[in-house]
Amino acid sequence: ISLDVSAVLCEGFDSPRARMSCGHVVTPMSLTKWCQQLLKQGKSRFVCGQSGCNAEWPYQEVCKMALLTPEERKNFETTMALNAAVGDPNTKFCPGCMTPVTRGSSSNLFVCCQVCSAKTGRSFGFCWQCLREWKGRQPRSDLCENDDCHNSALKTLRECPEVKIKTVNGVKGCPSVRACPTCGSLIQHTGIGCKNISCPRCKMSFCFGCLKTISECRTTGTHNVYGVCSIDIVPRQTSIPVWQR
Structure with a gap:
């Protein structure tokens, strides 16, 4: 345990301090708060917050130095996995x-x-x-x-309930969860609101019913009706698209 008062991330926290592998000193509480902030920003790795230091801290080091509880570890690991999957x-x-x-x-x-x-x-x-x-x-x-x-994603696509989507021939059942046709992220529709959605990951806008881009959905076929799907609703997906970035 180090008592170096000039180090980063320890101001305002009256608790024992520890030196990280990069040489900078932290308190357990400040380290926990810093890593939580990184997770909220969508990060899945932990980098020192000292100006000019880009050292990455291994997760096991963070757990040890931050004195994470089992519940905190579980929350960290769940968020890390989600952030990594998105990134x-x-x-x-x-x-x-x-x-x-x-x-x-x-x-x-x-x-x-x-x-x-x-x-x-x-x-x-x-x-x-x-x-x-x-x-x-x-x-x-x-x-x-x-x-x-x-494959939990495929299981979700296979077993999710249906929602109602308007088509030119009336209202039809549609899976409530779709894999984005561009990047494969799973997106849920509540059945309320517009059928045209924008993927939060890749930002592609598409029709939840036919999985075409919004422009294709509006203009394909004999109808051009805003808010109504002019193409047959695509059945449940059986594979996850891979994002070709």
């Missing part, structure tokens, strides 16, 4: 060490974590789909052998 669909957090890992192949659910492998002295892999330590043979593109391994 980069090819990155997820290893369930063993919470280190961000990039998927090598979209046709293989097995992902090797180099950090855990180095720690344990053996190859450590996890399932990209259920985020648990890998079980069974690999490579696999469908599922691992953990109980109830499934």
Whole structure:
């Protein structure tokens, strides 16, 4: 524990202080608040807040120095995963060490974590789909052998209830959750308001009923009716589009 009063992020907090791996000093409370602020900004990694210091703190270091409770850890990890998914669909957090890992192949659910492998002295892999330590043979593109391994996004698309969408032939049932046709993010419609929506992730505007762009929905076919879908409603999606940025 360091008592260096010149360090960053510790003003106003009367508590023990600890030196981070980058050399700067924090208090548990200030570190927690700083990391929470980063999470609110949509970040999934923790970077020192000292001016001119861009050092990244490993998650395990943050947990130790911030004295995070089990509940705080759970909240941090949930938000980190959500932020990472929005920022980069090819990155997820290893369930063993919470280190961000990039998927090598979209046709293989097995992902090797180099950090855990180095720690344990053996190859450590996890399932990209259920985020648990890998079980069974690999490579696999469908599922691992953990109980109830499934693609939660596809399950949501398959099992979500319907909402009513206006069409030129009346009102038809439409899945209440769609995968954005551009980036694949799941978006829910309450059935209230306009059928034309804008994806909060990629900003693409499309029709929730036919999954076409708004201009295509309005002009395709024999009708051009604002607020009414002029194309047949697309059935439930069976795959998640990949964002080709």
